[in-house]
């Protein structure tokens with residue numbers, strides 16, 4: 001009698017190493033989906049950043065990081081028993097143009113831990129999908145990905161997580177010589193729209209179906225039950241992915257996040273924010289802001305993101321068409337984006353305004369605050385945080401009313417005064433105390449502004465990682481006041497506008 005099987009009939013017999021039990025369900029899809037290969041070793045690795053919170057998600061204690069074996073394993077220098085490292089193949093549309101085959105050109109999926117998270121190394125060396133690349137990632141972009149993953153999680157926005165960043169003095173050539181780093185990422189799945197586009201473009205319908213069934217069975221089992229699409233689970237999948245994507249983009253817009261490279265290969269089938277590259281949190285509110293210096297046409301400007309997400313979903317729909325069968329069903333599934341996105345954005349904006357209920361005039365109020373912010377180029381994060389404190393101040397009838405912190409953000413004082421009056425009227429039946437309570441949990445004090453990341457990176461290049469650690473701590477709890485750290489919540493310095501973040505990473 002096998003005791004383990006008797007007690008845990010559902011569990012595969014997987015090996016344990018470094019305190020982690022691994023499964024490799026993606027690997028079981030078959031070799032059409034990936035190339036099995038080990039990460040490349042990284043010379044003389046050192047810790048740059050580690051997340052105790054992500055370690056905890058994986059079922060590990062913070063002390064786990066103290067092991068030299070862990071450092072060696074997650075830099076690619078030591079095999080981890082039970083893992084089956086692989087690079088997956090996908091294709092995609094880049095900047096609106098079909099790019100053909102792409103794939104994990106510098107990432108290795110190690111497998112999936114018992115916690116349900118897949119674990120992936122990024123920057124871990126050449127793969128068959130590296131094309132012209134060197135398989136590496138630089139310290140600069142790795143720190144940005146690490147910090148932003150955890151910042152987004154802190155903001156409550158769906159995202160891949162980052163367990164750690166490991167650096168090395170190994171030189172890497174970009175515009176100038178930089179050094180290499182490896183980020184360990186974790187997500188329930190790293191499957192992208194581009195994985196589906198790949199098999200669809202090759203007319204490999206059997207593989208397309210294998211992939212879709214895998215995603216449905218693991219992540220969207222309700223698709224098999226839904227009556228809406230007459231038992232068509234693939235149309236139901238497209239609808240659920242459209243809804244999740246709509247909710248994700250609404251959160252991006254509400255917090256002022258620009259992704260920068262919304263190519264279809266960077267779109268998660270689970271509606272997560274993935275592949276942090278030239279992203280930016282808005283400083284001054286400019287609806288047409290382009291954060292990626294490689295994006296000359298502004299395809300991925302802040303205010304284009306909602307439409308681009310729909311365009312990407314349309315590509316996914318086209319890719320799934322051989323499974324869905326009828327074009328009408330695919331189009332009907334995509335329709336959900338058009339209702340969920342505005343509804344979700346409205347809900348997010350009402351929360352930013354501290355409104356607990358929904359009234360018809362709210363749309364105009366939201367529209368007018370965006371206009372006010374745009375014409376005044378007011379700092380987006382500071383405006384919302386100051387507004388939250390201003391509403392909290394209204395709750396205290398004894399204190400003299402002071403509009404200055406909000407008014408001072410605008411040159412056109414008359415415009416802001418008019419808007420504040422309208423807003424106060426609307427707030428009256430919510431109650432200022434309740435409204436400001438909601439606002440202070442919705443409007444963050446701290447976001448990963450470019451200049452903050454840049455300062456931490458400059459220090460890290462000198463092997464001082466204190467800037468990374470401080471930012472990580474603030475961004476993990478971005479709604480807390482963190483006394484003594486107000487400078488991290490201040491306006492960007494003038495030099496921030498000269499920072500150029502491109503696809504180079």
Ligand code: AMP
Pocket residue numbers: 102103104105106107129130131132133134135136137261265266275277503505
């Ligand atoms: P990204 O825009 O970073 O999402 O990358 C687009 C594609 O280029 C993906 O297939 C990446 O794996 C690949 N890629 C990006 N940088 C590199 C690199 N340095 N080496 C190999 N492949 C890369």
Ligand code: MG
Pocket residue numbers: 265266275
């Ligand atoms: Mg990518």
